[in-house]
Amino acid sequence: DVKVTQSSRYLVKRTGEKVFLECVQDMDHENMFWYRQDPGLGLRLIYFSYDVKMKEKGDIPEGYSVSREKKERFSLILESASTNQTSMYLCASDRLDARSNQPQHFGDGTRLSIL
Amino acid sequence: QQQVKQSPQSLIVQKGGISIINCAYENTAFDYFPWYQQFPGKGPALLIAIRPDVSEKKEGRFTISFNKSAKQFSLHIMDSQPGDSATYFCAASKRTWGGATNKLIFGTGTLLAVQP
Numbered sequence: 001d002v003k004v005t006q007s008s009r010y011l012v013k014r015t016g017e018k019v020f021l022e023c024v025q026d027m028d029h030e031n032m033f034w035y036r037q038d039p040g041l042g043l044r045l046i047y048f049s050y051d052v053k054m055k056e057k058g059d060i061p062e063g064y065s066v067s068r069e070k071k072e073r074f075s076l077i078l079e080s081a082s083t084n085q086t087s088m089y090l091c092a093s094d095r096l097d098a099r100s101n102q103p104q105h106f107g108d109g110t111r112l113s114i115l
Numbered sequence: 116q117q118q119v120k121q122s123p124q125s126l127i128v129q130k131g132g133i134s135i136i137n138c139a140y141e142n143t144a145f146d147y148f149p150w151y152q153q154f155p156g157k158g159p160a161l162l163i164a165i166r167p168d169v170s171e172k173k174e175g176r177f178t179i180s181f182n183k184s185a186k187q188f189s190l191h192i193m194d195s196q197p198g199d200s201a202t203y204f205c206a207a208s209k210r211t212w213g214g215a216t217n218k219l220i221f222g223t224g225t226l227l228a229v230q231p
Binding site for chain 2: 004035040041042043044045048058059090092094101102103104105106107108109
């Protein structure tokens with residue numbers, strides 16, 4: 001089974017702090033994704049990466065950056081955390097495949113509170 | 116054009132009943148329509164998916180109906196069970212980056228409660 005592991009289930013930080021959320025997948029997937037999940041808004045894509053050191057903006061990248069130094073690890077960075085970034089953050093991965101649609105496999109999320 | 120509209124926001128169904136969740140999209144470039152199921156405290160997991168070249172796909176008690184002309188698709192859960200109680204997300208995808216990456220646009224989710 002594919003396993004996507006997010007380093008923290010719960011995280012509390014203060015406004016202005018630099019925050020790192022870590023995600024590791026064990027299936028050698030090329031694609032990795034960061035979403036935030038908010039009630040009534042569903043899942044919204046922040047950033048994704050299709051290869052090491054490659055990144056692309058999703059639909060809501062403002063206030064976030066990402067890092068992918070190794071294939072299995074994808075980090076989400078909040079450069080200066082703000083209260084409106086309080087949310088559930090979900091990491092996902094899938095296999096690069098030009099011939100068929102591959103399912104995205106999700107971690108169990110990090111619930112981040114910014115005080 | 117990038118939105119996927121999902122309804123209802125919440126749904127209560129009796130055990131053994133049929134649960135129906137609807138989604139609509141605008142962008143005709145979408146070419147893949149998955150449904151994800153999320154239990155409390157867990158990440159979403161793929162439940163069933165359809166491509167627009169078919170009008171229906173069935174897997175066990177779960178069926179996707181797809182209406183390309185209306186740009187709508189729906190999830191039907193037959194013989195709903197308490198264990199089906201979860202949040203369901205529809206999504207739509209278009210290929211990007213040489214056709215090898217799915218960028219999913221999710222609906223807002225439906226919280227399903229199946230009462231025993």
